[in-house]
Amino acid sequence: MEWKFKLEKYLNVKLLNYHHKKSFRNNVYLVEVINQDNLKMKFIVKKYEKPKAGNEAFIINSLRNWGLLVPQIIWNDNNIIIMEYIDGILLTDLLSDTNINHQDWVNHLARWLYQLHGTIRHADSNCLCKSDLNLRNFVFTGENNFYGLDFEEVCYHPPERDLGGLCAFILNNDPMFTQWKFRICSLLVENYSKLNANTNNYQLDYQAIQYYLIEEMKAAAERREKQRPYLLAKIEELGGELNIFNSSK
Incomplete structure (x- = not known):
């Protein structure tokens, strides 16, 4: 799948596993990866049905810059957002x-x-x-x-x-x-x-x-x-x- 390729390429990690999370509008995945230092990490990958990922990334980045508690955007294009996983x-x-x-x-x-x-x-x-x-x-x-x-x-x-x-x-x-x-x-x-x-x-x-x-x-x-x-x-x-x-x- 396209999002797997982009995840591994742009974050320079290897995908270990992923879990499809409940979402009514888009495909959202909780993924676990390992980097070159053998450090395991979790991220959220959001794959959009329509090319609107850039809009949400802009909003989230703006809110974060204003001091609001929202996930950090790790990488995005107009179809996919890779963001921080909030454990809670x-x-x-x-x-x-x-x-x-x-x-x-x-x-x-x-x-x-x-x-x-x-x-x-x-x-x-x-x-x-x-x-x-x-x-x-x-x-x-x-x-x-x-x-x-x-x-x-x-x-x-x-x-x-x-x-x-x-x-x-x-x-x-x-x-x-x-x-x-x-x-x-x-x-x-x-x-x-x-x-x-x-x-x-x-x-x-x-x-x-x-x-x-x-x-x-x-x-x-x-x-x-x-x-x-x-x-x-x-x-x-x-x-x-x-x-x-x-x-x-």
Whole structure:
């Protein structure tokens, strides 16, 4: 395969093995290689269906230069990206681990989002946002740090869009709509709000967060045919509440 040839040629390594990782749009591989000094290393190789790798590489490099925690790009052309492998726990797995104190990591997730939004911020309150808020696109390293993955596209919205959208992904991830997940969402918004209050005159609009949460829930209902009736019922229920970001919920 083309990506194997480029990996070995441009990194001057030998491929030992690879594992195909879950991805809805492109082919993503976790690879293990060995270099000329017999040092084994792991990388992520992303093979694009369309020649757009250069766009994502540019975005990731820019975010990294601005101090955001994202993987380092090792090599790329317009079809393939070879990047640093981040060893950690995916956010989707964090939420299913009952042995973890979830409050320990929520603040770090809020800080990562806040830093992303601070990279580009317009006078109309729109800022750089993460297009794909899937829980698999956030990795907790266990060093009080979150890394963001997958930047094929970015968008510009108020920060409430990312907060509401991410809360929707958290709530409708199995087990769905549990009380402790509502508390996680409340804590995420609360921690973000504290960071925002310390450095910005802009005040979060909690109704806007709820609006974006419900919009993402509607999108999830469209994607998930079997869960659609349940999700639509929860959307109606949540839409009638004045403030779902209540830590006592």
